[in-house]
Amino acid sequence: MTDAAELLTRTKELLAAHPPAGTDRTEFLKARFDAGLAWVHYPKGLGGLDAPRSLQAVVDAELTAAGAPENDPRRIGIGLGMAAPTILKYGSQELKQRFLRPLWVGEEVWCQLFSEPGAGSDLAALSTRAVRDDEGTSHSSEAGSGGDWVINGQKVWTSSAHVARWAILIARTDPDLPKHRGITYFICDMTDPGVEVRPLRQITGEAEFNEVFLTDVRIPDAHRLGEVGEGWKVAQTTLMNERVSIGGSRIPREGGMIGPIARTWRERPELRTHDTHQRLLTLWVEAEVARLAGERLRQQLAAGQPGPEGSGMKLAFARLNQEISGLEVELLGEEGLLYGDWTMSRPELVDFTGRDAGYRYLRSKGNSIEGGTSEVLLNIVAERVLGLPSEPRNDKDVAWKDLTR
Incomplete structure (x- = not known):
């Protein structure tokens, strides 16, 4: 099995053969994939080396230090x-x-x-x-x-x-x-x-x-x-991975929604009140707990396939985003009601942190719907994590064509 030393050697060889400063971005990424350094846990010939998933960090750290381009993971x-x-x-x-x-x-x-x-x-x-x-x-x-x-x-x-x-x-x-x-x-x-x-x-x-x-x-x-x-069975693989990718992505301390409001608190002392101070402290701790829980989830992923834990992470992600953005608008007062650019556009991806507080407040409302509604995810956690009985269903053995719609 490929170990950390071999991955490091392969990464250095990639950098030597394709120096990031002088190599076209797309060509570098293709060479990285072909070297098995894209997803190290994938099979050989498909972007990986059949290595433990946990060793991806070895490759990523070496490439980041060398200034290698990434594949814009948010866009794709x-x-x-x-x-x-x-x-x-x-x-x-x-x-x-x-x-x-x-x-x-x-x-x-x-x-x-x-x-x-x-x-x-x-x-x-x-x-x-x-x-x-x-x-x-x-x-x-x-x-x-x-x-x-x-x-x-x-x-x-x-x-x-x-x-x-x-x-x-x-x-x-x-x-x-x-x-x-x-x-x-x-x-x-x-x-x-x-x-x-x-x-x-x-x-x-x-x-x-x-x-x-x-x-x-x-x-x-x-x-x-x-x-x-068997599409429902196949779709479960997609859905489990989707919830991990939404709620369990790696972020630094004070990454995500908690970052902007923490900066505002430090830089705008005139906005502080005792009540918002206590609420911000609570949300900061909860955001940090969620971040560390995400790290543990990724450790579990390194040993196998995503499970219902991703649904719990996605639940926490949605609730925290909505509560944090609501507190941010409240902290800013009238200023928080401003919305800089309410124009029709079709962005490729969502940027929560690069916009004003009003945008974050409005956009976070969708977090409890996209990627599985919070109500459905609560059922998944209840049944598959806590072992509670399933909700009664009267459509389980009824042909789809006979269901009321």
Whole structure:
């Protein structure tokens, strides 16, 4: 097994062969992937070296010290945090070879076509249909053989759909089965002529979210992940990784939402009151506890796959962001009500800390919805962490087509 010394040697060899100061950014990232230093815990030939996940820090520290470029993980977060681990676990060797390298390098942005207008919190109730057409020909240049699936439906709350090249998609392939058992998982080409992306303007004035309409979109069977009808099982890999990527990302002390309000407290003594002082202290401690819990979660990830702990982290992330941003607006008083730029734009990613307090307050409202609603995550923690009994369900064995919608 590859150890820390070998990883360090490989990293130094990469830097010697491709000096960051004189190498094109994309070419450096491709060379890093090919050297197995992208995801060291991934298999050889797919950006890794079959090394322990915990040793990624050895590589990252050496490259950072040398001024090597990164792959802009916030911009390609859906691809890195959700699509890649799902493709690795369920994709064919051809799909792994085709998608993982451009995904990690950042040449192709991904989005997630899961939620629907009638199936948000109850994702398994989705109605987007996928029908097999063995005689059809996909519009995609990468169709391959094996026939197509024809997709019709609507997705919503889709981050980055307006800039995405590919999407992970779940659709119903058998309406005669109960809702969790008639779903199949696909990779969707966002350039297909049947894909229409429309902006959804949010309370911030921006439209980082979208609604996506799918009309006779053709997906080759070669772009299916997992077996037909096992899409819910495959989606669990995506969802568990999604919650870890949202709530469990590595941040420094006073990173995230707590940073701006702590700086304001130190730099603006005239705003301080005894009440806000006590509340800020409480939130600072809670933010630090959440940060350290995230470090422990990453240690668990180094030894295996993400579990329900990610749901707990995402819960804490949403609650803290909303409480901290609310206190920040209150601390600033009338100044906190100012909102600098309420104009329609379609950003590629969200920047919580680079904007004013009003933006943070408004945007954080979505944290308890995106990536799984807080109500659903509470159920996951209750059942899978605390071992409490499941909520009663009367639709478990009912065919999806017979459910009231």
